[in-house]
Amino acid sequence: MERFQTLQQLFKRYRRPGDLVFATVFLLVALFLLSQLGKQTVWASGTQLFAQPRFWPAVGVFGMVGFGTLHFLSSVASDRIAGRWQEVGFWLRGFEFVAWFLGYVWLVPYAGYLLATMGFMAVLTLRLGYRAPKTIGMAVLTGVGIVLLFRTFLQVRLPGGQLYHMLPEGWSSFMLTYF
Amino acid sequence: MELFLSSFHMLARLDVALALLVGSIGGVIIGAIPGVGAAVAIAILLPATFSFEPIVGLTALLGIYGSSMYGGAIPAILINTPGTAVNALTTYDGYPMTKRGQARRALSLAYSASFYGGVLAIICLIVLSPVLAWIAPMFGSREIFLAALLGIILVVLAHRGQVFAAGMLASLGIFLNSVGLEPVRYSRRFTFDQSWLASGVDLIVVVLGLFAISQAFLLLVDKDDAPHAQPVDGSLFSGLKELFQFKRVATVSSGFGVLMGMIPGVGEFTAQFMSYTYARRTSKTPEAFGDGSPEGLIASEASNNAVPGAAMIPLLALGIPGEALTAMMLSVFYVHNVVPGPGLFQDHMDFVVALYIVMLLLNVIVLVFLMFSTNWLTKIIQIPTRFLGVIILTLSFVGVYSLRNSFTDCAVASGFGILGLILKRLNLPIVPIVLGMVLGGIMEVKLRSAMARVHTPLDMVDRPIAAILFAAILLVLGLHIRTLVREHKARQDEPDHDIHDTQTR
Numbered sequence: 172m173e174r175f176q177t178l179q180q181l182f183k184r185y186r187r188p189g190d191l192v193f194a195t196v197f198l199l200v201a202l203f204l205l206s207q208l209g210k211q212t213v214w215a216s217g218t219q220l221f222a223q224p225r226f227w228p229a230v231g232v233f234g235m236v237g238f239g240t241l242h243f244l245s246s247v248a249s250d251r252i253a254g255r256w257q258e259v260g261f262w263l264r265g266f267e268f269v270a271w272f273l274g275y276v277w278l279v280p281y282a283g284y285l286l287a288t289m290g291f292m293a294v295l296t297l298r299l300g301y302r303a304p305k306t307i308g309m310a311v312l313t314g315v316g317i318v319l320l321f322r323t324f325l326q327v328r329l330p331g332g333q334l335y336h337m338l339p340e341g342w343s344s345f346m347l348t349y350f
Numbered sequence: 351m352e353l354f355l356s357s358f359h360m361l362a363r364l365d366v367a368l369a370l371l372v373g374s375i376g377g378v379i380i381g382a383i384p385g386v387g388a389a390v391a392i393a394i395l396l397p398a399t400f401s402f403e404p405i406v407g408l409t410a411l412l413g414i415y416g417s418s419m420y421g422g423a424i425p426a427i428l429i430n431t432p433g434t435a436v437n438a439l440t441t442y443d444g445y446p447m448t449k450r451g452q453a454r455r456a457l458s459l460a461y462s463a464s465f466y467g468g469v470l471a472i473i474c475l476i477v478l479s480p481v482l483a484w485i486a487p488m489f490g491s492r493e494i495f496l497a498a499l500l501g502i503i504l505v506v507l508a509h510r511g512q513v514f515a516a517g518m519l520a521s522l523g524i525f526l527n528s529v530g531l532e533p534v535r536y537s538r539r540f541t542f543d544q545s546w547l548a549s550g551v552d553l554i555v556v557v558l559g560l561f562a563i564s565q566a567f568l569l570l571v572d573k574d575d576a577p578h579a580q581p582v583d584g585s586l587f588s589g590l591k592e593l594f595q596f597k598r599v600a601t602v603s604s605g606f607g608v609l610m611g612m613i614p615g616v617g618e619f620t621a622q623f624m625s626y627t628y629a630r631r632t633s634k635t636p637e638a639f640g641d642g643s644p645e646g647l648i649a650s651e652a653s654n655n656a657v658p659g660a661a662m663i664p665l666l667a668l669g670i671p672g673e674a675l676t677a678m679m680l681s682v683f684y685v686h687n688v689v690p691g692p693g694l695f696q697d698h699m700d701f702v703v704a705l706y707i708v709m710l711l712l713n714v715i716v717l718v719f720l721m722f723s724t725n726w727l728t729k730i731i732q733i734p735t736r737f738l739g740v741i742i743l744t745l746s747f748v749g750v751y752s753l754r755n756s757f758t759d760c761a762v763a764s765g766f767g768i769l770g771l772i773l774k775r776l777n778l779p780i781v782p783i784v785l786g787m788v789l790g791g792i793m794e795v796k797l798r799s800a801m802a803r804v805h806t807p808l809d810m811v812d813r814p815i816a817a818i819l820f821a822a823i824l825l826v827l828g829l830h831i832r833t834l835v836r837e838h839k840a841r842q843d844e845p846d847h848d849i850h851d852t853q854t855r
Contacts, residue, residue, distance in 0.1 A: 191764045197518060204540070213537040221801050224537045227794045228528040231786075234521025242514035258775065265567040265771045267851040271763040272563070272743055276751060291743055299570065299736045310740065313509070317744055325398050327752045 173182035194239070194246040201235035208232055214217055271295055283332020285350040286324055288314040322350045357703040360405055366708075369406045373413020374712040375719055380414065381421030382727045385569055385735055387434045389561040390742060392678050394749040394812025396554055404686040405701065408679060409708050414707055415675050416468060416658045417716045423651060424724065425461040425731050428453060428579040436618040436657075437651040439626060446642030454582045458589025459644055460651045461720050465602055466593060467652035468713040469660030470604040472609065475706055478663070483699065486667045488815050491800035494691070496819035497614065497670050498789040498796065503823060504615030505673075505785050507830050516782045519773075523786020526551045528794070532603035542704060546758045553787055554753060557678055559763035560780050562746040564770025567738030572772075576735070579728040586721050596648050599629045603649045612663045614672035615785065618654045624654035659709050666690050666702055670792065674781045677788040745804035831835075 180267055212225040220226060221266070275291040292314040301307065321327045331347035338346060360366075380391045391414050399407030422433030427444030440460060447456035489497070502520055509516035529540045530550025593600055604627035610621035629649035630639045631640040639646045664670045669691035671677035683690050688698070697704060720727075750763045773780050804810050811820040 180589060189772075190776055193772055193776055195780075201518070207540065207542075211538070211540040211542065213535070215535055215537075219801055222534070223800050224532045224535055224539060227790065228525060228539050231521050231523075231525025231528055235518050238514050238517035238521055242518055247516060261571060261775065262768070262772050264571045265768050268567050268570045268743065269768065271769075272747070272764055273757075273761060275744075275747060276757055279747075279751070288744060288747075292740055295740050295743075299740065300574070301734075301737065306654070306737070310697065310737070313741060314744065317741075317748070321398060321748045321752075326401070327398050327748055328401075328755065329748070329752055330755055 181290060186246070186252060187258070188252045189262070190249075190252070190255040191243075191246040192255060192259055194243040198236070198239040198243045201232065202241045204232045205236050271298070279332070280330045281333050283335050283346065284329050285315070285318045285330065285346075286334065288318050318350060353700055353703055356700040357617050357707055360704045361409075361707060363406075365402070365406050366409050369402070369410040369751040370413055370708060370711060371715065373410040373687055374417045374481065374715045375413075377414035377417030377712075378421035378716055378809075379720060379727065379730060381433045381437075382424045382731055383421075383733060383738065384431045384433050384731070385424075385678060386426050386511055387565075388414050389678075391418070392675055393554075393558045393561045394742075394745045396557070396678055396681065397749050399682055400685045402689050404682060407682045407686075408705060411679055411682065412705065412708055413712050414656075415679075416655075416712050417650075419654050419658075420461060420464050420716050420720060421727065423464065423578065424704050424727055425483045425577060427456045427460060427647075427733070428582075429577045431577060436654045437650075438620065439622045439654075440647060443643045443646035443650070444452045445788060446640075447644075447647070450642055452642070453580070453621055454584045454586065455589065455592070455644075456642075456647060457582060457584040457724060459592060459647055460589075461586060461717060462589035462593040462653040463603075463648040465590075465713055465717045467604040467607055468638065468654035468659060469710065470601070470652075471608050471656040472706055472710045472713070473661055474608045475663065475709075477705075479695075479699075479702070482663065482667045485815075486695045488813075489668055490813070491796040492804065492810055493813070493815045493819060494668055494670065495793055495796035495800055496816055497664070498792045500792075500819055500826070501614030501664075501670055501785065503826055504613065504787050505782050506615075507826065508616055508620060509779050509782070512778065515778050517831040519779065520782035520786040522722060523783040523788075524790035524793075525786075526783070527553075527555065527787040527790040533795075534798070551762070551787075552753065552759065553677075553681060553784075555750060555759050555763045556766050556787065557623040557674070557784060558746055559766025560751045560770040560773075560783060562742060563640030563763055563767030564774060564780075566739045566743035566746060567767050567771045568774055569588045569735045569742065572735065574734050574736045576733070577731050578828070579731050581728055584667040586724060586768065592644070593648065597646050598646055599625075599632075600648050600652045602628055604656040607653040608660040610653075611657035611660025611672070614670050614789075617661070617673045618657045621653040621657055622650050625649040642764060662705065662709075666694055666705070667692070669694075671785070671788055677784050680788060684828055705775060719806065754772050796844050 207228060208225065212228050214225055215223060275287060278287040278291070289311050291312040295311040296307055322329055335343050335346040377388060377391070381388065382385045395414070399410055418434050421438055422437035423440050423444065424433060426432040426437040426440040427448055430441050430445040432438045432441055444456045444460060447453065506513055506520050529547060531548055532539055538548065606624045606628070607621040610616045610624070626646060626649045629645045630636045633639065633643070633645050634749045635643065661672050661676050662671050665676045665680060669680070669689065669703065671680050680690065688694070746763070748759070750760050750778055753759055770780055802812070809819045
């Protein structure tokens with residue numbers, strides 16, 4: 172990290188690899204939304220421009236297209252930075268964890284918040300390459316701590332697990348209330 | 351006096367005290383862990399606070415907001431990694447001091463400067479309160495519209511070198527806010543016949559995705575790292591005494607923090623750089639800046655800690671958030687049907703004063719906590735980053751799912767998580783999206799109600815405050831164009847730097 176020379180330099184942000192890919196995708200999405208502006212919004216006759224239902228979506232979409240085009244052109248005109256596709260690969264690797272997260276979300280109403288959280292944290296910790304029993308134990312304990320804080324103590328609204336209904340009467344209502 | 355008593359009465363409750371304690375200490379811990387930050391913590395806790403009374407929820411969130419920067423100075427000074435994004439400038443002088451064996455002095459000065467900045471901002475708030483209570487009722491629909499417009503323009507122009515990107519992301523925010531059933535004619539806007547889009551895109555879902563889930567993804571995909579900080583020996587109280595040798599720098603820097611905090615869309619970075627430039631220009635040893643200058647460290651920490659207090663001014667007085675964290679807090683007000691703005695100062699001044707007292711107390715709690723627990727915090731910093739990612743992802747679930755128990759919300763938040771991951775990797779700003787959503791909503795409502803009394807364009811600016819705001823918009827745009835022209839004439843090589851690295855946000 173080089174030291175700055177002027178205040179102006181300090182305020183500036185700089186381009187990173189993959190900028191052109193993002194600029195292109197953003198502009199394409201913006202253009203698609205612009206093509207849908209007439210279909211997806213209505214124009215109310217006898218209403219002032221600023222009160223039109225279409226006005227604010229149009230402000231957003233035109234802004235996206237306008238600034239998106241300028242950003243795209245500045246990316247095209249800039250020197251290429253090495254590592255563009257490695258960077259895109261990095262972004263795509265994020266989708267694996269989207270799957271893990273949504274799997275966890277799907278599991279909670281069935282297994283209950285406590286079991287699903289303990290299982291999710293333990294399995295994801297293993298997936299990330301941690302093998303020491305102490306670390307896995309820490310993950311499970313952290314999961315229990317999170318459940319105790321949010322569900323038991325703060326009573327955050329989360330559905331009770333269907334699995335809890337299979338427990339004896341007293342245990343079932345206890346688990347449904349606190350875990 | 352009666353007002354203060356009423357405010358104290360509002361705060362004299364166990365749940366408020368607990369929220370203050372947990373928020374302030376939790377904020378320091380969160381700030382000290384690189385890769386978490388106040389935005390992530392507030393986003394996660396936000397839905398949980400909806401079930402509390404406004405004063406309890408806001409106390410907890412203010413605690414995190416006001417204290418995270420204290421904690422963020424620890425890794426910035428000890429391991430050259432800012433705990434929160436706004437501690438980046440602290441690394442410039444803090445870490446060289448550590449390398450010279452002055453870690454204790456640097457930490458002590460950072461805490462003292464942060465305390466000074468934080469307290470001075472709150473004193474300014476208290477002194478300004480009568481003025482705010484006088485001015486706030488002068489803000490009608492058109493003034494609030496113009497103030498929100500000024501905020502959007504400032505947040506775009508503040509991202510120098512990335513104005514186009516900030517503009518397109520702010521526009522995305524405005525667009526996202528307009529999706530769903532519009533409130534007057536109930537026509538559908540960009541719902542693509544999907545029922546889940548009819549209610550619009552929830553701000554909390556977007557915020558959680560962009561700040562918390564994206565940070566989890568970033569940590570999970572990136573290489574594992576466990577920062578290691580050496581413990582610090584000796585008392586940390588000495589900085590309080592040393593700070594008074596540099597009281598001019600501390601006071602001016604805090605002043606910049608207050609001023610920049612009050613202006614929507616500007617915030618900590620601008621305050622820090624103005625303070626740093628001032629401190630360097632007026633220093634007897636300007637060559638030491640960037641190489642372990644105590645004045646540089648004080649300028650950075652005093653100014654950034656003065657911002658949270660001042661940032662509450664546009665939020666409380668006008669209902670206009672100036673940056674992402676106050677935008678999140680705005681939703682706590684709305685959930686409880688407390689509308690921040692001119693009416694709050696007129697009808698609930700005790701509530702406003704109670705918030706000032708909370709901010710004052712949190713600074714005291716944090717300073718005392720840090721004086722005795724810094725070495726313990728250096729151990730917390732050592733959590734492996736991927737493991738931290740697992741924890742943030744698990745906590746994000748509570749934030750999103752507890753809103754409506756909706757799988758769709760979680761899927762949408764994941765989508766914004768990927769967008770946030772890309773933006774952070776590209777070092778593009780996230781804040782314009784959030785402010786675009788919030789200020790876009792405010793502009794839509796206020797412009798519609800203002801237009802009922804506006805017949806010609808000049809009517810829009812025929813009141814004094816509206817005219818001043820309009821002049822400010824023209825001035826900001828004019829100054830920006832002038833700077834661009836000047837820079838173009840004096841072209842010079844521009845070194846790359848990581849000072850705005852959004853990955854730590």
